[in-house]
Amino acid sequence: MAAARAKSGKSGTGKLIIGFLLGLLVLPLTALAWFQFGHPPVAVADAPFPFEARIVQVPLYARIDRERPKSPPFGIDEDVFESGARIFRAQCAACHGVPGQDSDFARHMYPRAPQLWAKHRHGNVVGVSNDSPGETYWKVANGIRLSGMPSYNHVLTDTQMWQVSLLLANANQELPDPVMKILKQPLP
Secondary structure (H helix, E strand, C coil): CHHHHHHHCCCHHHHHHHHHHHHHHHHHHHHHHHHHCCCCCCCCCCCCCCCHHHHHHHHHHHHHHHHCCCCCCCCCCHHHHHHHHHHHHHHCHHHHCECCECCCHHHHCCCCCCCCCCECCCCCCECCCCCCHHHHHHHHHHCECCCCECCCCCCCCHHHHHHHHHHHHCCCCCCCHHHHHHHCCCCC
16 A cells, blocks of 8 residues: 555655645634734723733733833932822823722723722732832833833933832832822812
């Protein structure tokens, strides 16, 4: 039988290679058609794309670890927190809420904007208080693709981005009364 296959020039290996090559061609064409005809989840109400969070998070955190500043260019005091609170109210509260009040429309974003003044289910972490100020600064400065988080690099100064980042890094601490007064003003 092997001799008959060898004579005809058709072996199982040749068919396997042709099948593999066709599979390599069909897979990208199927994916292209799926995208072209509007089947991927693109509306906020759609179920998440398979592995969507992992696809974005792995390179995001690798890049943040590589590029984030290690320390702020100035220290922390009440003035830094007050300035950070004013900036947060003006630029961030619409999506991330204020202490004791969530943002109404942030609940309908995908992915949902995290409430940065809410305590996590486990531990004493509030918002992003477990992230280094440099990581938060990187996120504020650069934004995060596919999340709704804009880049503030051309909107805020470096000082303002650090003030917000330092405020959020200390969200799990008791903040001075003037800072809380600014933050707790009701959202419009």
